[in-house]
Amino acid sequence: MITARNITKRFGSTVALDDVGIEIREGESHALVGRNGAGKSTLVSVLTGMALPDSGEVSFFGEPAPPVHDRVAWRKHVACVYQKSTVVPELSVAENLFINRQDFGSGLISWKRLRREARELLDLYEVAVDPDDKVADLTVEQRQLVEIARALSIGARFVILDEPTAQLDGPAIERLFARMRSLQDRGVTFLFISHHLQEIYEVCQTVTVYRDARHIVTAPVAEMSKPDLIEAMTGEAGGLNVPGGDDRVTSDVQVLSIDSLSGESFSDVSFSAARGEVIGLAGSASSGKHQFAETVYGLRRASSGSVAVHGSVVRNGDVPAALRSGIGCVPRDRHHQGLVVDLTIAENATMSVQSTFVRRSALNGAGRTAIAEYDIKAAGPDQPVSDLSGGNQQKVVMARALAGDPSVLVLINPTAGVDVKSKESLLGVVDAQARQGKAAIVVSDELDDLRVCDRVLVMFHGRVVREFARGWRDQELIAAIEGMTSQ
Structure with a gap:
């Protein structure tokens, strides 16, 4: 359904993607995994037309992807449900479903028709909310389903889910997976990005691993064990090494x-x-x-x-x-x-104690200390946190x-x-x-x-x-x- 070949993308001296690719079959759930900074987000930007690669090509069903400026054409091919929701909280469900196309091409908005079309769309994709509900009052799970329904209503049959379970509990995750399987049966294709590796085995058929901006492996999920998957992600053998605290001593105080x-x-x-x-x-x-x-x-x-x-x-x-x-x-x-994503690492890391700093040099010194102590991968204390993984x-x-x-x-x-x-x-x-x-x-x-x-x-x-x-x-x-x- 979608193919990306020989994709390279640089931001200044940083290589975000280094001659990578991915092929996703129609109707499958394809996992994309890797450490923070592996290049997943940059690939999503390329696959959704939000970033133009320095080299390489993207195609849908064998046809070249639309020009980057043609947003309408891109939305008919692909949609992304991000970890950070893109719905407008103060608008209703119906308004969010048809945002920027509320008039259905007539030039005037018919609120009766808008609610009716929204109800039909929600029923079609089994989203149990009311068209008149304010999105701000919905649960995280409901917001995600509204975003998926909106994408499908535009015509996209390829949906990227970026950390969709990060804010969901167990039952909500199971409901999301059931909905994904149901949509797959209707021909909808998913690219599933998650750091919860167990979820890959529950809902995906194929997995692609990126590491350090390069493609490492693509394989059927059933043929890749969890230790092998972690090794592909990290370059190191073994699983997750979580400190257990067995030898830690507590006080009576x-x-x-x-x-x-x-x-x-x-x-x-x-x-x-x-x-x-x-x-x-x-x-x-x-x-x-x-x-x-x-x-x-x-x-x-x-x-x-x-x-x-x-x-x-x-x-x-x-x-x-x-x-x-x-x-x-x-x-x-x-x-x-x-x-505060527009502020620097130093400003964010010291925000709770900034009254103790009177000079920029002292602030940056504290930022450098934080970078060293917490192993923050960054160019320096002046780097905005928005640039970080x-x-x-x-x-x-x-x-x-x-x-x-x-x-x-x-x-x-x-x-x-x-x-x-x-x-x-x-x-x-x-x-x-x-x-x-x-x-x-x-x-x-x-x-x-x-x-x-x-x-x-x-x-x-x-x-x-x-x-x-x-x-x-x-x-x-x-x-x-x-x-x-x-x-």
Whole structure:
């Protein structure tokens, strides 16, 4: 269906794609994987006509791709559902489905017809939302389905899904995969980009691996083991090396105390964390775990209960007060909460402590330190974070969380959207900080993230229902997450 051959793309002295290619058959789900910086995003830009390669060619069904300036023609061939949503939140579902073509060619908008056509489109692709719903009120899952329906309504039969599961829980992921299989049966083709390698085996038929801007291998998924896939991505044999903390020693000194904390989507949560202790928090998207963590660092206001650091109660619903009390945070969504993408690495990494810097030289010095300590792949501290890969952006967010040397870390989905080696690096930072005496809460949907923890608390419908010591088994933890709490 789509072929890219001998694609090379440079940005200044940086080679983003080095004579790469990909061939995707009609009706298949084809995975594209690789470490952050491997060239995946650049290839997506080329395949969607957003970037012109320096050399090479793209074709659809054997015909050359349209000129880059012909956006209408490109949209009829290919659409991309990005990790960062492209719907307009303040518009309705119907308006988003037909954005820039609301008049159906007549020059005037018939709102009755718009809603009717939207309803027919939603029914056709089994998207269970109302045409009049405001997109801002939809779940992440619903927004993605609206974007897919919009793409198919234009005529595209090739859809690129860029990290589509990064913000979905288990049941929502399964529903997305079921929808993909149903659309494949209708002849829709997918390019599936994900750092969650297990998903590749669940939904894809073919996998292509890029590494360091070059094509490494394309193979049927059934013929490539997970260790072989990781080796192709990293150039190193072996799987994911997550620090387990088995030899880590915790203290009897309590650093963080949560007392009967209640708030939006959770109630009556109590526990404490000692020096050097890492506590995991697991649960489905509806468990309240994210809302709880955001309340601990002040982004949300508690309805009752308290948070205390070293015995001093933290002011409720006040992020600056949480920072002053010694709570550092990696927020849930780095795009909207963790970074100012037009600012530099140095400015972002020191944002929580910038009042201590009076000279640009001192600021850049702190930026260089962050680059070295957190293994951020960058040209220098003056580089905008918008130029960085997802994994390196997440390392900048981690550097900012630790800039003030906090006593407590609250880390929400700390490895979301990062590659295998970046995941190892970020979890290694968590382990190292615990060994230095910090307490940490790791909130994650990724079981590998929770292996760094000394114990894992499982939340279900807003309450802590189980606690697992280090050494838990996947099946037991998943069963508790899904509400099967019997011993």
